[in-house]
Structures are given as C-alpha cells and as structure tokens.
Amino acid sequence: YLYRGSALCELGEFREAIVDLEKALELQPQSNPAGHWLAALAAAELGDHEKAKYHQDSASRDDGNSPEAFVVQALALPYDERGVDLLTEAIDRQPFVPAFHYYRGRIAYNLALRTGSRRHYQMAIDDLERALLGRPSDSRIIEMLCRCLIVLDGMAESPQRAVSRAKVLLDRWSVYQPDDVATLGLRALWLARSGQTEAALTLARQYTQREPSEPIFHYSLGWGLMDYSNSAQSWFTPFYYSIVTYTTLGFGDVTANNWIGEIVIISEVIVGYFTLGLLLSILANTIARRS
Numbered sequence: 031y032l033y034r035g036s037a038l039c040e041l042g043e044f045r046e047a048i049v050d051l052e053k054a055l056e057l058q059p060q061s062n063p064a065g066h067w068l069a070a071l072a073a074a075e076l077g078d079h080e081k082a083k084y085h086q087d088s089a090s091r092d093d094g095n096s097p098e099a100f101v102v103q104a105l106a107l108p109y110d111e112r113g114v115d116l117l118t119e120a121i122d123r124q125p126f127v128p129a130f131h132y133y134r135g136r137i138a139y140n141l142a143l144r145t146g147s148r149r150h151y152q153m154a155i156d157d158l159e160r161a162l163l164g165r166p167s168d169s170r171i172i173e174m175l176c177r178c179l180i181v182l183d184g185m186a187e188s189p190q191r192a193v194s195r196a197k198v199l200l201d202r203w204s205v206y207q208p209d210d211v212a213t214l215g216l217r218a219l220w221l222a223r224s225g226q227t228e229a230a231l232t233l234a235r236q237y238t239q240r241e242p243s244e245p246i247f248h249y250s251l252g253w254g255l256m257d258y259s260n261s262a263q264s265w266f267t268p269f270y271y272s273i274v275t276y277t278t279l280g281f282g283d284v285t286a287n288n289w290i291g292e293i294v295i296i297s298e299v300i301v302g303y304f305t306l307g308l309l310l311s312i313l314a315n316t317i318a319r320r321s
Contacts, residue, residue: 031057032065035072040129042170044072048081063089067098074105082106097123101133109144113137114153128164131157132171139178142185146267151185154178172203173212180219193223211237276302 031054038047051069055062066089073082086102093099097120104120107113117134124130135157142150158175165171179186179196186192197220203213218233271284275298286292 032062032068035065036068039068039072042075042168044075048072048076061092063093063096064098067093067096067102070102071098071105074102079106097127097130101130104133104137108137109140110137111141114141114150126164128161128168128171131164132161132168132174135161135178136174139174139182142178142182146185148185151178151182154182155186167206169203169207169210169212172199172206173216176200176203176216176220180216180223183223189223193220196220272298275299276305278302278306 031050035047035050035054038044038050048069051065051072055065055069058065066085070082070085070089073079073085082102082105086099089102090099100116100120104113104116107116114134114137117130117137121127121130121134135154138150138154138157141147142154155175155178158171158178161171162168162175176196176199179192179199183189183192183196196216200213200217200220203210207213214233215237218230218237221227221230221233267284274281274284275295278299280299286295
C-alpha cells in the first residue's frame with residue numbers, strides 16, 4: 031500500500047494515493063514516517079489542511095528533518111519565499127527528484143507572477159525544465175511550464191523564443207492527453223501572444239464555458255492585448271495602465287498589440303473624459319450654490 035500510494039503521488043493521483051497511504055498507516059501505525067509524510071503531501075495537494083497537519087505532526091515525531099518534511103512545509107507556503115528556501119533544502123539533499131523541482135518551480139512561478147521578479151521567473155523555468163527531463167509526459171509539469179512561458183513571456187530574454195517553446199510543449203501535451211481542457215486554455219493564451227486574436231477568442235469562449243472559475247486565464251488573456259515590454263511588467267502593471275489611460279495621462283509605456291487592445295484604450299479614454307467632465311460640473315455647481 032505504501033509503495034502504490036507513493037507511485038500515485040508521483041503521478042499526481044492524490045485522491046487515490048491517500049486511500050492507500052492511510053491503509054498502510056492502519057497496518058503499520060508505528061514508526062512509519064514515510065507513510066505520514068506522503069499522506070501529508072497528498073492531503074495538502076487536495077486542500078485538506080487539517081489532515082495534512084495531523085500527518086505532518088505524526089511524521090515529525092519520528093523524522094522531522096527529512097527532505098519530505100521540507101516539501102510538506104513548503105506546500106503550506108505557496109506564495110512565500112520561505113517555501114522556496116524549504117524546497118531548496120530538500121533539493122540540496124536529494125537533487126535528482128523531479129517532484130521537488132516541480133514544487134519549487136510552482137512556488138517560484140507564483141512569486142514571479144505576484145512580484146514581477148525575473149529571478150523567480152528564471153528559477154521557475156529552470157526547475158520545471160529539470161522536472162520535465164525526469165518526467166517528460168507529466169501533464170502537471172507541462173501545464174505549469176507552459177503557463178510560465180506564456181503568461182510571463184515578458185520576463186524572458188527572448189519572449190518569442192519562450193512562446194515558441196510553449197508551442198512545442200502544447201503540441202506534445204495534445205498527443206499525451208488530447209482531451210485535457212487545460213490545453214484548450216493555454217492554447218488560447220498562446221494564440222493571443224502570437225497575435226492571432228480572433229482564433230484566441232474563439233478558443234477562449236470554449237474554455238471559459240468549461241472552466242468559468244479560472245481567474246488567471248481571464249487576466250492573462252487581457253495581458254495579451256497589450257505590449258508591456260517597456261513597463262515594470264508586474265502583476266500591478268495592467269491596473270497602472272488603466273489608471274494612466276483613464277486619467278488621460280497616457281505615458282506610452284504600454285501600447286496595444288491588436289485592434290481589440292486599441293478599442294480598450296479608446297473606451298477607457300472616452301470614459302475618462304466623461305467622468306472628468308462630470309466631476310468638474312459637480313464641482314462648479316457646488317461652488318456656484320455656495321457663492
């Protein structure tokens with residue numbers, strides 16, 4: 031049960047894995063830190079933090095300083111630099127485990143997306159590429175690497191090369207898992223980055239009908255409408271652009287990539303002018319009444 035649960039964790043089948051791992055712990059409840067660590071990992075991936083904490087505490091009593099211990103603690107910090115540090119410690123001890131590189135790459139991607147850090151972007155790319163070498167058909171790794179290459183292409187030294195690499199991975203993924211809905215969303219983003227806006231929107235509509243609750247997809251598709259190469263390229267940049275355009279300042283560091291982006295700019299400028307005129311009218315009327 032322990033070995034099968036471990037294999038299922040490696041494949042990302044955490045719901046099935048935790049059943050086997052808990053059976054293994056039932057048969058050997060004492061001195062079984064590996065079972066507890068793997069169960070904690072599976073529970074954390076499934077979002078069951080209470081169960082993950084129970085297994086983590088149980089494993090820590092027997093073996094609190096193992097690489098698995100660092101991994102489980104890191105998974106509780108998906109948007110924190112400390113998660114990267116914990117996984118770095120695990121990788122230093124076991125440098126050839128693809129899962130460890132995948133988890134660190136995933137956290138580094140989150141940090142790059144939130145902070146615009148090129149260091150975290152490069153760490154995410156390097157780790158995910160290493161993980162993919164060990165597991166070339168793992169859809170979780172391919173999906174995360176494609177997200178990093180497409181969503182954060184502006185952080186790459188050569189955005190065109192990053193998008194081209196993503197296309198190769200998407201084609202490979204379509205062969206392994208042709209019915210995976212995630213390929214649909216990422217292919218729509220790839221089309222948007224490649225300037226094929228109408229084809230991207232067609233796929234986007236199909237994807238959002240099947241996955242309506244995926245916020246990063248809507249955010250990223252919007253990012254593809256504009257050229258941010260001369261801006262800070264952080265998560266706040268689209269909001270900064272809207273404020274600058276809405277107030278009609280227009281610094282020019284963000285420009286439209288296609289006609290849809292141009293319509294967005296025109297709309298925000300028109301709304302900005304009307305709002306400014308309305309505010310001035312209210313202010314003038316207020317001053318006139320007081321005088």
